[in-house]
Structure formats: structure tokens, C-alpha cells
Amino acid sequence: MRKNMVLVFLLFSFFLAASAGNFNQDFAITWGDGRAKVLNNGQLLTLSLDKASGSGFKSKNQYLFGKIDMQIKLVPGNSAGTVTAYYLSSLGSAHDEIDFEFLGNLSGDPYILHTNVFTKGSGNREQQFYLWFDPTKDFHTYSILWNPRTIVFSVDGTPIREFKNLESKGISFPKNQAMWIFSSLWNADDWATRGGLVKTDWSQAPFTASYKNFNAQACVWSSGSSSCSSNSSGSSSWLSESLDATGKERIKWVQKNYMIYNYCTDLKRFPLGLPTECSVA
Numbered sequence: 286m287r288k289n290m291v292l293v294f295l296l297f298s299f300f301l302a303a304s305a306g307n308f309n310q311d312f313a314i315t316w317g318d319g320r321a322k323v324l325n326n327g328q329l330l331t332l333s334l335d336k337a338s339g340s341g342f343k344s345k346n347q348y349l350f351g352k353i354d355m356q357i358k359l360v361p362g363n364s365a366g367t368v369t370a371y372y373l374s375s376l377g378s379a380h381d382e383i384d385f386e387f388l389g390n391l392s393g394d395p396y397i398l399h400t401n402v403f404t405k406g407s408g409n410r411e412q413q414f415y416l417w418f419d420p421t422k423d424f425h426t427y428s429i430l431w432n433p434r435t436i437v438f439s440v441d442g443t444p445i446r447e448f449k450n451l452e453s454k455g456i457s458f459p460k461n462q463a464m465w466i467f468s469s470l471w472n473a474d475d476w477a478t479r480g481g482l483v484k485t486d487w488s489q490a491p492f493t494a495s496y497k498n499f500n501a502q503a504c505v506w507s508s509g510s511s512s513c514s515s516n517s518s519g520s521s522s523w524l525s526e527s528l529d530a531t532g533k534e535r536i537k538w539v540q541k542n543y544m545i546y547n548y549c550t551d552l553k554r555f556p557l558g559l560p561t562e563c564s565v566a
């Protein structure tokens with residue numbers, strides 16, 4: 286009896302681990318000359334930055350839609366001047382892109398989570414947030430739901446931003462270009478912290494960010510066709526998922542309490558009128 290329990294437990298943990306993905310299998314280190322490392326048999330990835338270079342990685346697969354989770358622990362201590370970017374992007378001048386960027390800060394001062402959406406090469410859709418926890422103490426889950434209806438950014442399961450498909454109102458939506466997942470840690474002390482006022486303190490280098498538990502329910506795009514994954518009960522409901530009433534309430538809560546910049550309210554920047562998507566509910 287007890288033996289069976291142990292076996293069940295072992296099998297269960299195996300499936301959990303297997304579904305969490307493996308950095309050796311799913312990603313390739315693209316730059317940084319040894320500063321990016323895959324550890325623990327592919328269960329952990331670290332990026333580092335020092336005065337000579339940052340580092341980065343890229344998914345091996347290209348995806349056209351997905352529900353993608355990554356757990357990230359950001360650079361602790363004095364991370365001012367550093368930026369950890371985690372994003373989906375296609376290539377080329379008319380590329381689409383869905384961005385999370387984490388702007389570092391002095392010890393004890395809050396990180397900024399910067400988000401943006403690019404369609405056909407144009408972005409200018411920034412929203413910035415503080416987080417309701419210290420993102421350097423533990424791993425937290427940063428998720429992107431991207432399907433033909435909507436894009437939802439979430440943090441630990443709480444939606445913080447939605448970019449809906451409003452093609453019917455003449456706004457372009459990323460749905461024709463497959464994207465890779467990218468991440469990088471780099472120096473951006475000309476703008477990242479308090480608009481560039483606080484510089485990177487190189488005496489604190491190397492700066493390190495860590496990644497684990499990558500999980501993608503997604504459509505993998507390969508030589509012109511895509512195959513979409515379903516969950517254990519055979520459902521690919523994520524492909525048509527959108528925010529429910531609770532999700533909309535959560536976004537309102539985050540925007541009310543943690544949003545520090547919204548392009549949709551920046552009349553100085555758009556004196557001729559806010560972007561169309563800002564006025565469509």
C-alpha cells in the first residue's frame with residue numbers, strides 16, 4: 286500500500302517536471318559568451334550582466350499563438366540601470382512583439398514592469414506598473430495569453446493588461462507572424478532607472494536573473510504549418526479564451542493601484558488624439 290503511494294507520488298512528480306519544460310530542449314543561448322547558463326539538468330537558466338556584456342536566450346520553436354508561462358526571479362539588491370527583457374517577437378521591420386521588461390532599481394526601491402505591444406513594426410503602446418511584491422526575493426510567474434481574440438499579460442495569474450483584437454475597428458492585431466520567445470539582461474542605464482538618473486553600479490556586478498518552469502500550451506509553427514497543443518484532457522480552450530468578468534475586475538484593481546504609466550491617458554504625447562484602441566471598450 287505504502288509502496289503504491291510512493292510510486293504514484295513519483296509518477297506525479299515526473300509528470301509535473303515533464304510538463305514544466307526543459308531549457309536544454311526548448312531554448313538556445315544566443316549571446317553573452319558564457320554569461321547565460323542552463324543548470325540542474327535543464328530546470329534552471331540564469332542570465333548575467335557585467336561591464337563587458339549582458340546575455341540572452343531564444344526559444345528554439347516559433348509560435349503562432351500560445352499560453353506561455355515563465356517563472357522569473359529578478360536581479361536582487363542594487364539592480365539600477367539593468368533591464369531584464371522577456372518577450373515574444375517576430376523578425377523584420379514589420380515585426381509583431383509582446384513585451385515584458387523589468388527595469389531595475391536601487392535596493393529597496395521598486396522595479397518597474399514595462400509592457401508594450403507592437404503590430405507591423407509599430408509599438409508606442411507602453412503601460413508601466415509597480416508590482417505588489419518584491420520580484421527579486423522569489424520566482425514569480427509571468428504569463429502571456431496570445432490567441433486570435435486577445436493578448437492578456439498576467440502576473441502570478443492576475444491579469445494586468447489586455448490588448449484585444451480590434452481589427453474590426455481598423456486596428457492591426459498580431460496574428461499572421463509566428464514569434465520566438467526571447468529574453469535578455471542588459472545595461473540600459475541611459476534610461477531605465479528614474480529616466481536614466483541612476484546609473485548602474487558596476488561594483489555590484491555580475492547581475493543575475495533566473496528562470497524556471499517554462500510552460501507553453503502553444504501552436505508551434507514549422508515550415509508553414511502549425512500544430513497546437515492541448516492539455517491533459519484534450520482541450521485547447523486557451524485558443525479561444527478571453528478575460529471573464531473576474532479577470533476584468535482584476536485588471537481594474539491592478540490598474541487602479543499599481544499602474545504608473547498608460548499611453549492611453551497621455552494626452553501630451555498624443556495631442557492630435559489618443560490611439561483608437563484607447564477609446565474602444
Ligand SMILES: *[C@@H]1O[C@H](CO)[C@@H](O)[C@H](O)[C@H]1NC(C)=O
Nearest residue numbers: 388389390394395397478479
Ligand atoms: C525606482 O525608485 C524610484 C523611487 O522610489 C521610483 O520613482 C522609480 O519609479 C523606481 N523605478 C525605476 C525603474 O526607476
